[in-house]
Amino acid sequence: MGIKQIAKLANVSIGTIDRVLHKRGGVSKDTEERVLKIIKETGYQKNMTASRLKLASVKKIEIAILIPLTRNKWNYWKLPKKGILKAVKELTELGVKASFYQFSDSESFSTQSEEIFSKNYDAIITVTFFKDLSNALLARANKKKIPVVFLDTEIPLKKDAFFIRQNSHVAGRVAGRLLHGLIGTKGSYFVVNIINERGVHANTIQRELGFRSFFVEKNEKVNIKTINHAIKDTKFRATKEMKAWFKEDGLKGIFVTNSKAHLLPTILNDYNIKNTFIVGFDLNKRNLEQLDDDKISFLINQQPEYQGYAAIKGLFNYLTRQDDSGLSLDIPVEIIVKEHLTSQ
Template sequence: MSIGIKQIAEMANVSIGTVDRVLHKRGGVSKETELRVLKIIEENGYQKNTVASRLKLASVNKIKFAILLPESTTTSSYWELPKLGITNALQELKEFGVRGDYYQFSGSSSSSFRKKCNQIILKNYDAIITVPFYENECNMLLEVSQKRQLKVIFLDTEIPLKYPSNFIRQNSHKAGMVAGRLLHGLVGGQGKYFIVNTYNDLGIQFNNKQREDGFRAFFKSLGHNVVIKTVNHPLNEALQITEEMLSWFKGDNPKGIFVTNSRAHLIPEILSEYKVSNTSLLGFDLNDKNLKYLKNGKIDFLINQQPKYQGYAAIKNLFNSLTKQDNVQLDLDIPVEIFVKEHFL
């Protein structure tokens, strides 16, 4: 059974301060005393009093997090979900001196993200929670954060970056393959398939592209030569239907629509307005608008990537990293959860 610093000091017949200097390699201890303390630790183990250390940390050095997330818009309230999880975790850790400051950027603008990062870097934060929408800007953020020993966790998406990075996210390629399997079960090999993505000023959002690639990979694995069309629309604008898209939707043959983000709720009213029949619809996330259409059967499947939990886990795991040097949970792969209307009957 491991012992604490007070017990080690008593067994070695030294002060608690001496043991602390040995543990943290701060010097000022004779070689003979150091070896005696280390031998006791080796034979008995050492269990850090994390509660005491956290309270001490709170009393002398507040832990400050910067949270940088995209703005919620009229077409998407997704980012309120991770924010809710973050707020809950901050409240639980309030007694330990933890606080967080929220920043927002326009999800369609890399310059907006870069501007907010520059503001955050100038302040004295212990860690940053954000999203990896922009490769160059994220590499710049990581370069500065490494020099300042500032921890960064990215939510929602994983992208290749130049520096070692921490991600709490769902495997987007795998989620796309699951989406393909689910829609194929309803539409079959003779139907048409449509993928709906969003894009910002640098192109299609990375996780949308990963999900599309996974979706197409599923059908390739079957050897089906199915028709798959892609529709891309601006992130901060409503989906506009073109004449070409209407020509795709014509006919009574089965159609599967895969929305690679949290905006599946935009589709049912469009299908109704243009009298598009025999469709199956799949999207992401359990926001209120999506749930409304899932419950009434106009969305067939929702894949949940647990955004609220992602935010919650980011705060809790960063706190453990800062106070216990426990970095194991700074990377998390969120399982693919599938919801149908029967979950809510």
């Protein structure tokens, strides 16, 4: 039912219905009550898409995106960006625009945040790489009534926040289950945290805790070693201790807690280390090549492209309909095996 039918039932003009819907005044109290009663009884809902199309030419919905700097074409953060751009393209006619800001460290995160708040953005999409700065950004946005969506990782913050992410603890448990199915209790387990210049990320810690919790809850007494390893020039260089660990007899399960699992097979091959199974994250080209070559056993997909896409769509619904149901999403743990590649 449209406003023409509402006007006919209320025996008033379309203009009167429009004034009531938009609370513009100029309507008697009795008429307003009669119109509102008919609207309620008929279940009429305003056509938000049509309204947004009318507004698009004069009032844009501008969203600021603050994400890590992407230095190469295989960088993880290019995937959320791809999803964001896809959603923005779909909503362009409705006046949605996105502006990208990138950071490489806490200082540039802070600088870019200041730049964002110096402008009149309607919403912000970012990540929780720096807890104190994330709290500061969220508090400032709340004061200005600007919704903020955090991608990739959820951490405890001082204020309630929207998160679109995969549960890292659950993902770690899944990795434990996968490797346990391959090597059981008699092999050796390694958690490899490959660290960049930003140090150990929150989701890395959450994934390792989840991995270990799987064995604790099963009451499985297995040998799990943690390797925190910084990489230089995108190369993984094994230490003497690691070489000794890897050369231990028996099956070995390696859980790489980020998207760099593709760095491990080269090391294992260089030292002729056999009977090893690797679980890692994300469907970048190099990981998929190693999966296809049977050097990685499983990849866990956290759907970063969809995270970015869902954030834009969710914010659009929130800003136009006050519907926040799409702003807190738990991305399912999707397990990718070699057969997925041949089936596509």
